[in-house]
Amino acid sequence: MKFNYIYLILLLLTGITGFSQSAKVKGVILNAYDQAVSDVTVSAGNVSTTSNSNGFYILDVKADQVIVISYMHVGYQTIKVQERLEVNEDKEINIRLTDTSEQMAELIIDNSDNERASGQVMISPTVIRRIPGANAGVENILKTLPGVYSNNELSTQYAVRGGNYDENLVYVNEIEVYRPFLIRSGQQEGLSFTNTSMLQSVNFSAGGFQAKYGDKLSSVLDMQYRNPTKFKAQLEASMLGGGATVDLVSPNQKWSAIAGIRYRNNALLVKTQDVDIDYRPQYLDFQSIINFNASSKWQWSFLGSVSGNIYDYKPVFGRTDFGTAANPLSMVIQYDGRELDKYQTYFGALKSTFKASENNTYKFIASAYHAKEQEYYDILGQYSIGEVDNNLGSDTYGQVLYPRGVASQLNHGRNDYDALIVSGEIKAQHKIKDNEIEWGVRYVSEDIRDRLVEWEVVDSAGFAITPPIGGSKNNQPYDPYYGPLAPYQNVRATNNATINRANAYLQWSRRTNIGENEIWLNAGLRAHQWIVTANDEKGKAQMVVSPRFQVAIKPNWEKDMIFRLSGGWYHQPPTYREIRAMDGTLNKDVKAQESIHLVLSNDYSFKIKSTPFKLTTDVYYKDLSNVNVYTLENVRIRYMADNNAEAYVYGADIRLNGEIVPGTESWLSFGYLKTEENYNDRGYIARPTDQRLKFGLMFQDYMPAIPNLKMYLNLVYNTGLPGGSPSYADPYDYQLRLNDYKRADAGFSYVFKDESIQTERNWLKNFEEVSLGFEIFNLFNNANAITNTWVRDVYSKSMYGIPNRMTMRTFNVKLNFRM
Template sequence: MMKFSAYLWLVLFFLAGFVSNAQEKVTVKGIVRNEAGIPVELVNITVLGFSGTTSDFNGKYLIEIPANKSYAFVFSHLEYKNDTVWVKGKPGEIVRLDKRMERGALMLKGVTIEDQYERANSISRIPTKTIKVIPSAAQGIESLLIGQLGVAKGGGELSSQYSVRGGNFDENLVYVNDIEVYRPFLVRSGQQEGLSFTNPDMVSSVLFSAGGFEAKYGDKMSSVLDIKYRKPNEFAGTVSASLLGGSAHIEGSSDNHRFTHITGFRYKTSKYMLNSLDTKGEYNPSFYDFQTYLTYDVNTNFELSFLANIAQNKYTFVPETLETAFGTWNEALNLKIYFDGHEMDKFSSVTGAVSGNYHPSKNRSFKFIASGYQTQEVETYDIQGQYFINELDKDMGSDSFGDSLMNIGIGTFLNHARNYLNARIFNLSHKALIANEDESNILMWGVSYKHEIVSDEINEWQMLDSSGYSLPYSDTAVNLYRTLVSNNAIESDRLTAYIQDAHNFILDSSEINLTIGIRAHYWTLNKQFITSPRINLAYKPNWERDILLRIAAGYYYQPPFYKELRDLDGNIHTDVKAQKSFHIVAGSDLNFLLWGRPFKFIAEAYYKKL
C-alpha cells in the first residue's frame, strides 16, 4: 500500500508539472482569408522574437506563445499586403485570431504567386481547391489536368488516364512525395481500373509539365505529375459520400508540431454508371484504398517521414445480354448476344516508403528514400455468348420500321482466362539540393537503385463456332480460334542518376534563368546504357508587363517495363531497347491583372521527334 501511494504521488507530481507547464502558454489559432472570404494557403505568420508558422490548405494556423507577454504577429504573403497584430494572453488561454488579407495595390516587379524557378522551367503549379467540385467519374487528382496545354482525356470516361500531346498514358510519369507511382498491369478497361493512387484529401501541391521537363524527372517521354502530401498543423477531418462511393480523412499534429499525421480512406463503386452500358448484366465493382502519411522532426535539421498505401480493387461482372445496331442505310443490321458465365478480377497492391530529409540550412537539403511496391493481380473469366445477326426493316413507311425482318447469321463463342501476375519493386534513392545565399545558383543531383521481380502465368483461349462449324474449320478436330499460354519470370536491376545546375542572373536589367542537366540510366536486363541531356532557358525582359519567354530542349528516353517486353503470344523479349524522343518547347508566360483579379496567359509551340 505504501509503494502504491508513493507511486500515485509521483504520478500526480509529474502531471501537475505538465499541467503547470501547459498553462504557462497561450494558444493562438485562426483562419486567414482574403477579401472575398476565401481561405489563403501558405501565409507566413511570424511571431517576432519567438517563432512562426504558415497557414494550411484551409487557411488555418495554430501557434503557442508564452503567457503574460505581448508578441507581434506578422502576416505576410507575396500576393497580399503585410499586416501586424499584437497578441497577449493569460496562462492556458486560447486566443482566436482570424485575419483578412488585403490584396496588394501594386504587384512588385518580378514577384508572382508562383515560384519563379517553376515558371522558368516549363512546370506549372495547379490549384487543388477545386478538385472536390469537378464532376468526374474517376474521382482523382488527374481530372485537374484536363484542359492543361496538350492534355486530353484518355481511357474512357471511367478511367483516370490522360494523354499528353499524342502520347499514351504509360508515357506519363507520376510522383507522390518523390516516390514513383505504379498502376496495375492486367487492367484492360476503365471499368476495371478503380481508384488512382493519389488521395485528393491529402494533397498539398500539384506540379505538372507537359514536355521539356528537367533532368531530375525521368524516365518517361510525355509528361510529369509531381504531387506532394501536406503536413497539417492542427486537428481536422472530412467525410463525404455519394452514389459513387465515399471518403474520409483525419489529420493532426502534436502540441509541439514535431509529429504530424494525415490518413485517408476511400471507397468507390461505379455499378450505377455501368448499368447504362450496352452490355446488360450484374456489375459489382468495389474499390478500396487506405493511405497514411506520417512525419516526425527529430531535430530542427532532420525529418523522418513514412508513406503507406493499401489498395484493393475487385471487379465482378455477370453479363446477360448485348444488343446494338450497325451497318449502313442500305444494309441495316442488328446484333443481339445472350451471355452465360461471369468475370472476376482482383488487383491488390501495397506501397510503403520511409525517407529521411537532412537540411543543415535553408539552402541545403539531403534526402534518402527507401520504398517498396507489391502487386498481386488475378484476372479470371468464363463467358459464353450466343449471337444472332438480323436484317432490319429500313422502309420508313412500314409499320415494322426498325424491326428484324430475317436472321442472317447465328453462332456461339466461349472466352476463357486464368491470368495471374505478381510484381515486387524495391527502390533506394538519394536526392540533394545546394543553393547559394540568394538562390541565384541551385545545384541538384540524385542517384537511384531499383530491383524488380515480376512473374506471370497466362492461360487464355477462345472458341468460335459459326453455324455449327468451329473456326478454324477442320473435319477431324475441334480447334480453338485463339490460344495464349505462357509462364514467365524476370528479375533485374536499374541504376539511374542525374545532375542539373540552375543559374539566375541579370543581363542589361533583364533576368535570365538557365538550367542545364543530364540524366543517365542503365538496365541489367537489356544491357542498355542511355544518357539524356536537357536544357531550359528563360528570359524575363525588363518590361512594364510581367512576361517571361522560355525554350526547353532535350532527349527523353523511356526504357521498357514488363508490359513492353511481352508480345501478343506471351513471349518475353529481353533485347527491347528504350524508346527515344527529342523535345523542343518554346513559349511565353504572361501574368496580368484584370478586373482586380490575377490572370495568366500561356502560349506554347511544341515539337517532338520519335
C-alpha cells in the same frame, strides 16, 4: 486619497479593457521544401516572438484594427500578412518562406514565376475536389488540359502529346508510383492511387521536364500530400462511393498524420452501357502519411497504402444499335459465363530529410511496392445481326427482325501477375550564391512472376475466324475454308523476370538578370543502367545518358510575358510490360526508346478590365527512335518488343485560364498533334495515339442571386483515334478511325458553408465546409465508343463494325463535410 482610489480603479478598468481587445495568431512556418524553419522573427507593431524548432509560433496582437504581421529570417525574403481579427479570436496562419519577392498575402506566398519558368501547370486541389467527373480526381482534371488525351471516362489512364499510358511519370511526395499491369478495361480500375483529400499541391509538365525527374518520354505529374498543422476531418459520400479523411497533430507539433479511406463502386456507370449485367465491384483503399519533426534539421515521414479491388462481372444480355436512319441494324447478344478479377497492392515508403545548413539539404527515400493481380474469365457471347423495324405504326416498332445470322465468341483467360519492386534513393540540394545544384542516385530491383493464358474462338455469323498470325488463309465467305480449326487467339506463357536498375542525375539551376530582363537557366544530365534476367537467362547490361535543358526569359516589358525553350534527349528504359511480346515471350535485350524533344513556349499574363487571365502557348516536336510498336486494347497495351520502328510527333497547345467569375478558376484549352510511325521500313502510318484535335473546358460559376448555388462544367472533345479497324487486321492495310469522343459532365452544388460563404446556423459552426451536390455525367448523352467489334456475315457477304460503347447519361448525388 479618494482621488487616488478612483484613479486606480480607472487604471485597472483601462487595463482590463485593453486586455479584452486582443487576439491571438499562431501557426507553423515552413520553407519551400516543407521543412520547419526555426528562429523566424514574427512581429506585429511593438510585439514579437520567434518560431521554435518545429516552426511553431504564437503571438498576441491587437484586435478590431488592421495589423501587419511580419515574418523575418536571414536567408529568406520578408513576408507580410495583413489581418483584422475579432476580439479574442484565435487565428491560425501558416506561412511558407520562399525566395520570392516580398508579398502582402496570406498562407502561401506567390511563387508562380518559378513555376512558369519550369513549364509546369499548377492545379489547385480545391478545383480537383470540386469538378465533376465519372472518375473524379487528378486525372479527371488533366484530361481537360491541352495535349492530354483520354477517350475512356472509366479509366484514370491518360496519354500525353502522342505518347501512351506507360510514358508518364507519377510522383507522390517525390516517390514514384505505378499503374496496374493486368488491367485491360477502364471499368476494372476502380480507384486512382492519389487520394485527392490529402493533396497539398499538384504540378504537371507535358514535356521538356528537368533531369531530376525519371526516365519516361511524355510527362510528369508531381504531387505533394500536405503536412497537417491542426486537426481536420472530411467526409464525402455519393452514389458511386465515398471516403473519410482525418488530419492529426500532436500538442507539441512534432508528430502529424493524415489517414484516408475510400470506397468506390462503378455499378451506377457501367449499367448505363449496352450490356445488361450482374456487376458487383468492390474497390477499397486505405492510405496514411505519418510525419515526425525530430528537430529543426531532421524530418521523417512514412507513406503507406493498401488497396484491394475485386471485379465481379457477369454479363447477361446486350443490344447495340448501329447502321443508318434508313437502314437501322442491331446486334443482339446472349451471354453466359463470368469474369472475376482481383487486384491487390501494398505500398510503403520511408523518407527522411536532413537540413545540414540553410543551403544544404539531403533526402533519403526507401520504398517497396507489391502487386498481386489475377484475371480469370470464361465468357461466351452468342449474337445475331438483324434489321430494326423503324415503321412508327408497326406493332413491332424498334424490335429486331430478319436475323442475318447467328454467331458466337468464347473468351477464356487465366492470368496471374505478382511483382515486388524495391528501391533506395539519395537526393541532395545545394545553394551556392545564386546557383542551385541538385543530384541524386537510385537503385531499383524488380522481381516479377507472370502467367499468361488466353485464348479466343470466334464464329463470325456462319464461319470460323482463323488466327491473325500464322493461320491458314481464310477467304470466307467468298471461298470455302478447308484448313484446320484453331483458336483465333491463343497465348500461353509462364515468365520469371528480374530487372535491376541504377540511375543518377545531376542538374544546375540559376535565376539571374541580363540587363533588366530576368532569366532562368537549368541544365541537367541523367544516366540509367539496367540488366534483365528472363527465365534464368541473363541479358546484356545496357546504359543510356539523357541530357536535358530549360531556358526561360522574362523581358522587362509592360506586358507580363515569359518565353521558354526546353528539351533534351530523353530515354525510356523498358519496363516488364515492354519486354513481353504479343505472344507472351520475353525479349530481355529490348533497348530504351529514345526521343529528341524540343518545346517552345510563351506565357502571357494580362487583365481584361479587372479580371486576370493567362494565355499559355506551346509548340513541340519529338523525333523518336528505337520505337517499341504497340497496340491498344481498351486500356491494355501490348508491345511488339523489337525496337524496329521510328516515329515523330509534332503539335501545338493553347490554354487560356483565369478568374472569369471572381474567386473561381476556369480554363479553355485547344491542342493539335500529329504522330506517325514507320515499322520495318514499311512507311509511315498513324500511331494508336494520333489524336489530331483536342478541345477542353473547365468552368466554374455561381448564381449572383443565390451565391450558395454553384455550377461546375467539365467538357472534353477529341477527334477519333486509329482503332476502328479489326483487331486482327494489319494496320498498314486498315487505318480506320473511331468516331469523335464528346463528353460533358456538369455539377450543381448548394454550399451551406465554405471559405467564401459563412453562416450563423448553430449546426454549422464546427464545420469549414458543408455542401450538397447533384451531378450529371455525359450531359448530352453522347454514344462514345472505345473500340469496334467486327463481324462478317456469310449470307450478305458484308462486314459490320459494332461499336463498343462507353457510359451514357447518369445522375449522381454527393455530400461533403469538412471540419
